[in-house]
Amino acid sequence: MANRPSGAEIHAMRIRKLKQDMEDAKRLGISHCFLHMSALAQNTRRDHAARHGLLYSGEEMLEWWARDGNDLECRCTAIMILTDEQGNPRTPGIIAKVKAALERYNPDPS
DSSP: OOOOOOOHHHHHHHHHHHHHHHHHHHHHHHHEEEEOOOOOTTTTOOHHHHHHHOOOOOHHHHHHHHSTTTTTTTOOOEEEBBTTTTTTTHHEEEEHHHHHHHHHOSOOOO
């Protein structure tokens, strides 16, 4: 059985994917932003959950992961969302579903 990847390896993979998406979108001239998705697990940090369902530029995502230890033990991800010429998401239904999950999220089910 293969060894489980470390948190640092998973984070490095996450950053490579984000940068590749940014490069591809630029090369192809695709208007986009990134949807922040938290794991919404019982141990999710409040500031990570607060970003769930919000849209950011790739640079904003990179800057956020690079500060205050946000990358440590983080299970968040960023998904590319295509936007129109005005910067509005072309798939608002996906964002609504993600935000609905945050509304149902209860980190302390006692």
